[in-house]
Structures are given as structure tokens and as C-alpha cells.
Amino acid sequence: MxxxxxxxxxxxxxxxxxxxxxxxxxxxxxxxxxxxxxxxxxxxxxxxxxxxxxxxxxxxxxxxxxxxxxxxxxxxxxxxxxxxxxxxxxxxxxxxxxxxxxxxxxxxxxxxxxxxxxxxxxxxxxxxxxxxxxxxxxxxxxxxxxxxxxxxxYKKRTFDYSKAVDGMRQILWGLFKKMVIADNCAQYANLIFNNSSDYSGSTLVLGAVFFSFQIYGDFSGYSDIAIGTSRLFGFNLMQNFNFPYFSRDIAEFWRRWHISLSTWFRDYLYIPLGGSRGGTWMKVRNTFIIFIVSGFWHGANWTFIVWGALNAVFFLPLLLTKNNRNNLKPVAQGKALPSIKEFAYMLLTFGLIVTAWIFFRAENIGHAISYISEILSPSLFSIPQFDGRGRAFVAIVLVAIFVMLEWKGREGQYAIAHLGQNWYRPIRWSFYASIIFAIGMFMPSVESPFIYFQF
Incomplete structure (x- = not known):
């Protein structure tokens, strides 16, 4: 029943x-x-x-x-x-x-x-x-x-209070990701991408960064809501995102981004094709197949295929030099801050990811190329100018707070999984209440549909 x-x-x-x-x-x-x-x-x-x-x-x-x-x-x-x-x-x-x-x-x-x-x-x-x-x-x-x-x-399920509390906590964090981070970033990402020919290279960089946090907050937020809701019913779903923007290379990013899809393609396509067991040609072929198919899975547009191929290009040097399994533990595990080297690798990886996201978001290949061309022009060094720049500063501050909370909780299943559990109850409840307040205070008046509903 x-x-x-x-x-x-x-x-x-x-x-x-x-x-x-x-x-x-x-x-x-x-x-x-x-x-x-x-x-x-x-x-x-x-x-x-x-x-x-x-x-x-x-x-x-x-x-x-x-x-x-x-x-x-x-x-x-x-x-x-x-x-x-x-x-x-x-x-x-x-x-x-x-x-x-x-x-x-x-x-x-x-x-x-x-x-x-x-x-x-x-x-x-x-x-x-x-x-x-x-x-x-x-x-x-x-x-x-x-x-x-x-x-x-197959098993009869009974209500588990501790699971329900954890599920509600993850739902709360998912709602914050979607309604505060993703939907605020969406306003400015859409504005800049839809009018990219009117803006300088520096503004376009900001637009790409906004979209990067939009798609992460949007999709991982939905996953958190789904996983948390399932836990209310007594089900344990797999972790789908594991703080991917703290990755130190592209291989680590793909172990942490949309994990359920990445592992699906690994187990049901990449390994049956021979994986990385063969010669160099087979490794290159299989890598491009897996990333291009992954891109095509996302949508019927050449932009997704190029996005997949671009990620394959980023991934290949790690695979061919056998460095694709280097970073298996969380960055700066047990430490407050990463080393300078780790931070540099994180910035480089994030830069590659943002570049690839431009193709993912662009309307067509020509749009993506013109977008990147303008970024590489001298206008890159100008001050970003666009409508609502003052309000966008609030979104930037919210993203900065979000990144700090994610960093603090990066060794858990989700950012606030363990954050505050050892605090006094009034302080802990105040923390959760502040998240609820932030959702009500900062969510945009116009909602943005979940990006992955189109896939």
C-alpha cells in the first residue's frame, strides 16, 4: 500500500x-x-x-x-x-x-x-x-x-525522525540554492547573454560567472530538494553534487558534477567501450565519445555537442599523463584554507569550466564564438557596465556568502549537513531561520524555471 x-x-x-x-x-x-x-x-x-x-x-x-x-x-x-x-x-x-x-x-x-x-x-x-x-x-x-x-x-518503511530532520535541512538548503542563488544570478546572466553584443568583455565575463552559479544553484538545488524529500519517505538517494566548483582539475570536477549521470555513462558506455584500458587511440576515442554523448544528452543543439567536446579536450591531458585520479580527497581536507597551489588549480579549473559553460548557455555556435571573442578583446579590462549593476552587487554578495558556507561544509553530503549541529539549540535554530528569512527577502519576484526540466 x-x-x-x-x-x-x-x-x-x-x-x-x-x-x-x-x-x-x-x-x-x-x-x-x-x-x-x-x-x-x-x-x-x-x-x-x-x-x-x-x-x-x-x-x-x-x-x-x-x-x-x-x-x-x-x-x-x-x-x-x-x-x-x-x-x-x-x-x-x-x-x-x-x-x-x-x-x-x-x-x-x-x-x-x-x-x-x-x-x-x-x-x-x-x-x-x-x-x-x-x-x-x-x-x-x-x-x-x-x-x-x-x-x-521492497521494505516497509516507518517514520524516522532523524532522517526527516536531515531531509528537511537538505530541502531548506536546496531552496536557498535555487531561490536565492540561482534565480538572482539568472536575472543578470539572461540580461547579459541575451544582449551580449551590447556589452564589454568584462561584462561578458561577469555574465558567464553568473550563469555558472545559476546552473549550479539551480540543478544542485533541485537535487537537494529531491534527496531531502525522498528521505522524508525513508529513501536514500545517491549524492548528485559534491561541491564541484572546489575541484582542482577537470577530472575531479566530473567526479563531483551530476554524479548520477557521469557514473551512468562511465558504467554503461565508457567501460563497455574499453574505458582507458587500450592504447592511446582508444583512450582518446572513448573520452570524446563519452563527453560528446553526454553533451548531446543535454539537448538537441550543436552548442551542447561542442560543450561536451570542449570538456573532452580539457580532460584528455590528465588522462594521457595518468593524472586523472590525483585528487580523490576533498581539497584542504581538515584545514581551514587551501594552499596557494591548490587555490591556483581551483581558479584555473573554474576558468575552464566557465569557458565551457558559455557554449552551454549560448543560443548557437556563432553566439558563443562572438561572446568569447569579445571577452578576448581590450574591453576585457574595462569596468562592467549593464542595467541593474547596483542591484547585481547584492547578488554578488549573496554568492560570496554561499561560497563560504559551501567551503565550510564541503566535507559533508551538503553544505549545512553538519554545520551548526553542535551549536546551542537557539543559535542553531536562528541559523536555519536566517536561511528562511534570506529566501523570503532575496528571492526575485519573477521565478525562473528549473534549467534541467528542458532535458
Missing amino acids: QNFLIVAASYLFYGWWDWRFLSLILFSTVVDYAIGNRLKIEGNPTKRKVLLYTSIFVNLGFLGFFKYYNFFLDNFISAFSFFGTEINASSLNIILPVGISFYTFQTLSYSIDVYKRKLEPTDDFIAFSAFVSFFPQLVAGPIERATNLLPQF
């Missing part, structure tokens, strides 16, 4: 956006449930592969049609037009189902793990439906593995 309630709540939650797309979730659930049970009894290797490919075809087929149909059609037409051949074909007015990139990968993990005999297929259709449609992380992750989340639906 607990699982049935979760399924009902999840379907109501998703259907409130557009009830028609509930059929996609239901169809995907039925197909993968049936395939999983068939794999359990099927011993013929060829038939097992056919079953696996059926699951892959159905899930990626839905994803490809709704997300990439118009992209491939438009590029196909453009390619033939380049050679002087005109093709008459019209794009479809396709609505992208919210969260389709997330729940298709989640169900795929089940079929692949059952195929590899890493997971026993479930006979409980309600539990499996709850796993596929679990509302806290349905639309923007984390992308949970069946090996971790599905077994949690």
Missing part, C-alpha cells in the same frame, strides 16, 4: 503537467518489467541480447523521437541544401516530455543490470512502477540505479 500510494502520487504529480505523457511512463514501465522477467528465465544468449536491444530500442526510441527528431531533420535538410538539393520536409510541433532523459536512463539501468545478472528482476509490478515514477527525482534526477533504489521499495 505504501508503494501504491507513491505510484498514485507520482502519476498525479507528473500528470498535473500533461496527463497525456503518462502513457509514455506506463508503457516504458510495462516493457522493461516484462523484459526483466523474461530475462530471468531465458538462457539463450542470442534471445537475451534481443530482449536487451528491445529495451534499449524502446527507451532510446522514445527519447530520440521527442528530443531529437527535429534536430536531425533540420540538419539533414541543411546538409542537402549545402550541396544544392532542396528537400521539402516540415518539422513537427513536438512537446518534449519533462524528465524523459532521466527516467529512460533509469529504466535502462534496470534492463542492463538484469541482463548482466547484477540484479534479480522483480516480480512486484507496483514496486517497479514506483521505482520508475518516483516523484521526487522523476523530472530532474538524480538518475538512480535499480540496484540501489529498487530494493528500498
